[in-house]
Amino acid sequence: MPWWAWLALYASLVWLQTSLSAFFGLFRAAPDIFLAVTITLGLLHGPVTGAATGLLLGLSGDLVSGRLIGLGALALAIPGIIAGLIARRVYRENLAVLAGLAAALATLSSAAYVAGASLLGIRLGFVRGMLVIGLPVALYTAVLVPVFYLVSQRRLGPGARGPGG
Amino acid sequence: MTAWTRYRHIIVGAVAVVLLVTVAGLTVHYRDNISVVERRVLELLAPVQRVATETGRALRGFWNALTELQDLRAETVRLRAEVDRLRALEPLLAEAEAENRRLRDLLEFEPLPAYRQVAARVIGRSLSNWFSTVEVNRGTTAGIEVDMAVVTHLGLVGRVVRVTNQTATILLLVDPQSGVGAEIIRSREPGAVVGNASFEDTCVMRMFSRDADVQVGDTVLTSGLGDVFPRGLHIGSVAGVARAEQGLLVLATILPAVDFTRLEEVFVLVPE
Numbered sequence: 254m255p256w257w258a259w260l261a262l263y264a265s266l267v268w269l270q271t272s273l274s275a276f277f278g279l280f281r282a283a284p285d286i287f288l289a290v291t292i293t294l295g296l297l298h299g300p301v302t303g304a305a306t307g308l309l310l311g312l313s314g315d316l317v318s319g320r321l322i323g324l325g326a327l328a329l330a331i332p333g334i335i336a337g338l339i340a341r342r343v344y345r346e347n348l349a350v351l352a353g354l355a356a357a358l359a360t361l362s363s364a365a366y367v368a369g370a371s372l373l374g375i376r377l378g379f380v381r382g383m384l385v386i387g388l389p390v391a392l393y394t395a396v397l398v399p400v401f402y403l404v405s406q407r408r409l410g411p412g413a414r415g416p417g418g
Numbered sequence: 419m420t421a422w423t424r425y426r427h428i429i430v431g432a433v434a435v436v437l438l439v440t441v442a443g444l445t446v447h448y449r450d451n452i453s454v455v456e457r458r459v460l461e462l463l464a465p466v467q468r469v470a471t472e473t474g475r476a477l478r479g480f481w482n483a484l485t486e487l488q489d490l491r492a493e494t495v496r497l498r499a500e501v502d503r504l505r506a507l508e509p510l511l512a513e514a515e516a517e518n519r520r521l522r523d524l525l526e527f528e529p530l531p532a533y534r535q536v537a538a539r540v541i542g543r544s545l546s547n548w549f550s551t552v553e554v555n556r557g558t559t560a561g562i563e564v565d566m567a568v569v570t571h572l573g574l575v576g577r578v579v580r581v582t583n584q585t586a587t588i589l590l591l592v593d594p595q596s597g598v599g600a601e602i603i604r605s606r607e608p609g610a611v612v613g614n615a616s617f618e619d620t621c622v623m624r625m626f627s628r629d630a631d632v633q634v635g636d637t638v639l640t641s642g643l644g645d646v647f648p649r650g651l652h653i654g655s656v657a658g659v660a661r662a663e664q665g666l667l668v669l670a671t672i673l674p675a676v677d678f679t680r681l682e683e684v685f686v687l688v689p690e
Binding site: 264267268269270271282283285287301304308313314315316317318319320321322323324325326327330334366367369370373374375376377378381382385386390 | 427431434435437438439440441442443445446447448452455456459460463466467469470471473474542543544545546547548549551553579580587594595617618
C-alpha cells in the first residue's frame with residue numbers, strides 16, 4: 254500500500270477509536286481498536302508485523318495522552334508479538350478460538366500496562382483496574398478481532414494466511 | 419551465520435524495550451513544555467478527533483431522541499414550572515446582590531481576581547482507557563495556558579495540562595493524578611480532593627483533620643489554596659465517609675457535580 258493509504262487507514266482508526274469512546278461505555282472502558290488491529294495483524298502477518306504495528310499505534314496513542322510515553326506502545330507490542338508467534342499453533346479458522354485468544358491477549362496487554370505504570374510510580378489499582386477496564390476491553394477485543402480477521406482475509410485473499418500459512 | 423543475524427530480533431527488541439521504558443519513566447507526569455513531536459501529533463489528530471467526536475455525538479443524539487421522545491412532554495411541563503419558580507426568585511436575587519455589594523464596600527473587601535471565560539468544545543477523549551483527559555478546540559491563540567482551571571455551568575471540570583496553538587488537554591477531576599484544595603461548605607473543613615484510582619467517576623476528599631466534621635450530602639467547593647483553582651468553584655457533594663489507617667485518616671467519597679461522560683462544552687478560566 255502507498256504511504257497515503259497507510260495514513261488514511263491510521264486516520265480512520267483514530268476516527269473509529271474516538272467515535273466509539275463517545276458512544277460506547279461498558280463500565281467505563283471503550284473498545285480498544287488499536288489493540289484489536291495489532292492482534293489481527295500479528296495473527297495474519299507474524300510477530301515482526303505485530304510488534305511494529307503495536308509500537309506505532311501505541312506510540313501515537315501515548316503521544317496524544319502525553320503521559321507514560323512508550324508504555325502504551327510496549328503494552329500493544331507484547332500481544333502483537335505473541336499473536337504472531339502462536340498464530341501457527343492455533344486453529345485460526347475457528348472463530349471461538351480467535352475470540353478466546355484475543356481476549357487472553359487483551360488481558361495480557363492491560364496487565365502489562367497497569368504493572369508498568371505501577372513500577373513507574375503511578376498506582377492504578379491492579380485488581381479493580383483489570384475488572385473495570387481490563388475485562389470490558391477483553392470482551393470488546395474478543396468480538397473485534399474475529400471480525401477484523403475475517404474482513405482482512407477476504408480483502409487480502411488466500412495469500413494472507415499468516416506466518417506459515 | 420553471525421551472532422547478529424541470529425539474535426538481531428532479540429537485540430532490537432531488548433533495545434526497544436529499554437528505550438521505551440526510559441522514555442515512559444521520563445514522562446510519568448505532565449511537563450510544562452511538550453515536545454515538537456507531541457505538538458505535531460496533537461495538531462494533526464485534532465481535526466480527525468473533532469470529526470469523530472461530532473459523529474459519535476450525532477449518533478448518540480439520534481439514539482437518545484428516539485428513546486426519550488415519550489419523556490419530553492412531562493419534562494417540558496416540569497421545566498415550565500421550574501422557570502416560573504426561578505422567575506419569582508429574581509427580585510430577591512437582585513436585592514441580595516445589591517446588599518452584597520454594599521457590605522463589600524463597607525468592609526473594603528478585596529475581590530478575587532477576575533476571570534475571563536473562554537468557551538471551548540470537547541473534540542476528543544484520551545485514546546487510552548486508563549486516564550481521564552479530554553482535548554478541547556482552543557489553545558494558546560485563545561489565551562489558554564497550562565494550569566488554568568476549567569469549569570462548566572455545573573462546576574469544576576479540571577485543569578489544563580498541555581496546550582498547542584489550537585488545542586488544550588484537560589486533566590479531569592476524576593483522574594488519579596488530579597488534586598484540588600477543597601473545603602466542606604457547611605463546616606469550613608479543609609481537605610484535598612484527589613482522583614479515584616479505582617476507575618469510578620467519583621473522587622476522594624482527604625480531610626486534613628482526623629476529627630473532621632463531614633457528613634453525607636455536604637457540598638464541597640474549591641478552597642482557593644494553590645494558584646490553579648479560584649475559591650468557591652463547585653466540586654460536588656459527599657456520597658460517603660470512611661476512616662482509614664486505624665482511624666487516623668478521614669476519607670470522603672465525592673460525587674462530582676459535573677457528569678464527565680457527557681462533557682461537550684467547557685469554560686477555561688483565564689485570569690484578567
